[in-house]
Amino acid sequence: MATTVSVLDAVPFALDRTSPVPLYYQLARQLEEAIEHGALAPGNLLGNEVDLSARLGVSRPTVRQAIQTLVDKGLLVRRRGVGTQVVHSQVRRPLELSSLYDDLEAAGQGPATRVLRHERIPAPARVAAALGVPEGGEVTALERLRLTHGQPVAFLRNYLPADLLALDTARLESSGLYRMMRAAGLTLHSARQTVGARSATAEEAALLEERDGAALLTMERTAYADTGRAVEYGTHIYRASRYSFDFQLLVRP
Known part of the structure; x- marks a missing residue:
């Protein structure tokens, strides 16, 4: 109450x-x-x-x-x-190799996840190139809706090599993907990441409970393990009204 x-x-x-x-x-x-x-x-x-x-x-x-x-x-x-x-505070996320779930939990934002898709599919060309697997080779495809305080914040689409680790839908809804990787003994080392912005499509707006054409933040990321292997490729969208990225810029000597 x-x-x-x-x-x-x-x-x-x-x-x-x-x-x-x-x-x-x-x-x-x-x-x-x-x-x-x-x-x-x-x-x-x-x-x-x-x-x-x-x-x-x-x-x-x-x-x-x-x-x-x-x-x-x-x-x-x-x-x-x-x-x-x-209603809530805006989520501010540092630009570093971390899980959205872990960042929200650390900020006391009460993260929750709905798994909308969890299946193995033939790798599309872009996914295959990012993960370094043959085009048409099998990869694990995930689509998840991340919420805080019962309201959607982000829609996450991720692809992983099919042989990387066993994923359970129930665990995906109660934990973060990177946390599950660490628990399986994978050590994340680095990532290539691009941040952008665009307007929401009607389908995205309905999913994120935004108005048609609302501003979205976008992120495309390929994460690598300490072995150099690409272990995850993701394309994510975030509600700009509830989410922002924090940058720390250093001056070169």
Whole structure:
């Protein structure tokens, strides 16, 4: 059941009225940080605009604009008869060789998986080239929907050499693929990865519970074991409203 939260009790707001930054933006950023850091958890109610404006000493339009900013980002939702409610924080994933499942679990995001496809198929040309197997040779094809707090975040399509390891659908729904590889004695060493963006097709939008044409992040990755063997080729799509990649850029000496 949702818990009614006093925003001032949960978040140490500090609105600078002398700053050129609009008050609504300051309020939205501080609410967003509170959600990201767990001070406001999924299910928490923020109260109504009248109460919030009185507590914070700002106008209702300021509160309304701040809340709408986070509604547009997918962090808050307005529910008739309930009020404004925290839905989730955005998933921020570092660009490193790690499993989405492990990253979500480490961030306390409550990952869950639905396996939509698990079968052996003849390798298409692109998959064969990535995995270094003959075209038409047998590979394992996986399609999974990754969710957090009951809502879809990503659709994952992966291909593995058929002889790599035994995969069980039940385990795929309760664990991450890379975790299963490590448990089988495989040591992941490196990956080639490309990140992009595009609009969702109608089918993808329905699967991810987004609107038609919504922005998606894309990732294509080939992962290698410490032996140099290609062990996984994946093409993934992520809801841009709920997901982002973190980059750390270093200056060459």
